[in-house]
Amino acid sequence: MTESVKKRQSGIRPVTETSLKGRKAPRKEAHEKAFFGMIWAVAGLTLAVLFLILGFILVKGVPHITWTFLSKEPEALGAEGGIFSVIVGTLAVTVLAVLISTPIGVAGAVYFSEYSKGGRIIKIIRFFTEVLAGIPSIIFGLFGFAFFVVYMQMGWSVIAGALTLTLMILPTIVRTTEEALKTVPMSYREGSLSLGATKWYTIKKVVLPCCKGGILTGVILGVGRAIGETAALMLTIGGSLNIPTSLFSSTRTIALHLYMLASEGISDDKTYACAALLIMIVLLINTAANRIGRNISK
Amino acid sequence: MISNVKTTNDLAFKIRDLNLHYGDFHALKDIDIDIPRHKVTALIGPSGCGKSTFLRTLDRMQDTVEGAKVEGEILFDGEDIYSKECDVTDLRKKVGMVFQRPNPFPKTIYENLVYGPKVHGITDKKRLDEIVERTLKEVALWDETKDRLHTSALGMSGGQQQRLCIARCLAVEPEVILMDEPTSALDPVATAKIEGLLHDLSGKYTVVIVTHNMQQAGRVSDQTAFFLLGELLEVNSTEKIFSAPDNKKTEEYISGRFG
Numbered sequence: 001m002t003e004s005v006k007k008r009q010s011g012i013r014p015v016t017e018t019s020l021k022g023r024k025a026p027r028k029e030a031h032e033k034a035f036f037g038m039i040w041a042v043a044g045l046t047l048a049v050l051f052l053i054l055g056f057i058l059v060k061g062v063p064h065i066t067w068t069f070l071s072k073e074p075e076a077l078g079a080e081g082g083i084f085s086v087i088v089g090t091l092a093v094t095v096l097a098v099l100i101s102t103p104i105g106v107a108g109a110v111y112f113s114e115y116s117k118g119g120r121i122i123k124i125i126r127f128f129t130e131v132l133a134g135i136p137s138i139i140f141g142l143f144g145f146a147f148f149v150v151y152m153q154m155g156w157s158v159i160a161g162a163l164t165l166t167l168m169i170l171p172t173i174v175r176t177t178e179e180a181l182k183t184v185p186m187s188y189r190e191g192s193l194s195l196g197a198t199k200w201y202t203i204k205k206v207v208l209p210c211c212k213g214g215i216l217t218g219v220i221l222g223v224g225r226a227i228g229e230t231a232a233l234m235l236t237i238g239g240s241l242n243i244p245t246s247l248f249s250s251t252r253t254i255a256l257h258l259y260m261l262a263s264e265g266i267s268d269d270k271t272y273a274c275a276a277l278l279i280m281i282v283l284l285i286n287t288a289a290n291r292i293g294r295n296i297s298k
Numbered sequence: 299m300i301s302n303v304k305t306t307n308d309l310a311f312k313i314r315d316l317n318l319h320y321g322d323f324h325a326l327k328d329i330d331i332d333i334p335r336h337k338v339t340a341l342i343g344p345s346g347c348g349k350s351t352f353l354r355t356l357d358r359m360q361d362t363v364e365g366a367k368v369e370g371e372i373l374f375d376g377e378d379i380y381s382k383e384c385d386v387t388d389l390r391k392k393v394g395m396v397f398q399r400p401n402p403f404p405k406t407i408y409e410n411l412v413y414g415p416k417v418h419g420i421t422d423k424k425r426l427d428e429i430v431e432r433t434l435k436e437v438a439l440w441d442e443t444k445d446r447l448h449t450s451a452l453g454m455s456g457g458q459q460q461r462l463c464i465a466r467c468l469a470v471e472p473e474v475i476l477m478d479e480p481t482s483a484l485d486p487v488a489t490a491k492i493e494g495l496l497h498d499l500s501g502k503y504t505v506v507i508v509t510h511n512m513q514q515a516g517r518v519s520d521q522t523a524f525f526l527l528g529e530l531l532e533v534n535s536t537e538k539i540f541s542a543p544d545n546k547k548t549e550e551y552i553s554g555r556f557g
Binding site: 117185187190192193194195197198201206209210 | 388
């Protein structure tokens with residue numbers, strides 16, 4: 001190695017070091033900072049939009065949610081009085097839809113993931129279940145109207161609305177339950193079978209209890225969808241403002257009432273009150289679901 | 299006929315011409331073996347030799363695997379367990395299984411133990427309590443757990459969990475206990491405890507144990523069967539297998555030349 005090469009080499013090193021310290025490093029840091037800032041900005045924007053909507057609705061709506069509003073029946077198409085009958089209608093339709101769809105959905109999921117051997121027909125059924133989840137709700141409404149209301153002669157009624165909602169939330173419940181079933185280790189099933197339990201007993205006593213949280217999540221998601229639904233119910237439950245007295249009474253849900261009030265310009269205050277109430281209910285349901293889910297998974 | 303009766307009494311399992319296919323794969327080839335009652339039979343052999351598969355045919359857990367086809371005869375107490383008349387749940391009550399990894403249910407210790415009895419229709423609280431105490435004492439877990447019977451079984455150590463699984467298996471009063479490498483997921487201390495337990499159980503139960511551990515087979519078993527590539531190469535008393543095996547391959551495997 002000649003002297004000049006050594007010199008060059010030793011000369012190069014300090015240059016690199018200074019370039020690292022002096023130039024490259026700050027640029028890297030600056031990049032990092034810029035990205036970080038951008039992410040913060042976007043996250044902040046998202047939150048801002050969320051709070052803007054929530055704040056707007058709540059500020060305009062909450063003052064009008066009074067005891068009278070909750071406990072009195074509507075008068076003058078909802079311009080006066082409260083929404084008691086609408087709350088009852090919402091409860092009736094939603095609870096009924098969940099009661100019908102949960103057992104069917106869970107049974108379907110158990111069949112798909114525990115019994116069926118994954119044949120072609122199952123794949124096709126599963127494909128259509130997924131498609132079902134993405135269909136616009138007005139189409140469910142149209143089908144519910146043609147099939148339940150007209151063909152089955154149920155008329156505009158609680159039951160026709162609940163059955164239509166059932167069709168809508170079924171895919172959600174099937175999918176979340178299936179996901180939950182997949183997380184149950186095979187060894188639990190084997191342990192149970194090896195003690196002489198039948199397959200059904202194993203599913204009932206070991207597998208499904210492990211899935212309680214997952215199933216509940218599906219049901220809550222379903223409730224969320226049902227409670228906010230307007231289009232599917234518009235064509236199936238009619239919209240009566242009377243308290244429903246039977247499964248075949250026409251009724252109205254909060255979301256549908258909100259739509260009617262807004263579209264017909266009946267009452268601004270009541271519209272926002274309904275909106276605020278809906279938001280609070282959805283928040284409540286989500287918090288409850290989180291709590292319950294966490295407790296069960298413990 | 300007289301000799302037949304005698305066989306039924308002395309043998310838990312009598313297996314003839316057992317063949318098992320997974321699709322195209324011939325996993326068990328012409329297996330003939332007798333499993334004596336109230337003795338410990340160890341199944342040894344390198345990975346993939348079919349010993350676990352064989353074990354799982356004995357309580358028809360193999361039925362849960364898709365594409366498995368069983369031919370031949372497995373007589374348990376003189377009855378063919380693959381015949382149409384055989385009640386699988388009844389068979390599995392009599393032939394219990396302990397798995398490689400401890401698999402207690404995510405329930406309390408108590409619920410784990412009464413699960414089996416409840417499957418078979420025992421609901422009397424007093425009897426269930428008795429079963430819990432008896433089985434926990436049998437696996438030497440009573441002192442450690444009697445104050446926390448109603449806490450989750452998943453909070454126990456691996457060794458305790460495995461002993462709980464054995465107790466769970468004993469709770470349905472089986473005649474045979476099948477064990478599929480029951481100590482491979484455990485530390486040496488826990489392993490020693492399970493082996494001691496095996497010693498106590500033999501004589502009362504028929505035990506068939508799959509093990510990768512030669513010393514373990516030597517320590518715990520009365521009879522040893524050596525499997526290789528789906529074939530049963532040799533069955534003999536454990537003493538003979540480990541001192542002067544008939545088959546050259548057996549000797550090579552035991553002395554660690556392959557496997």
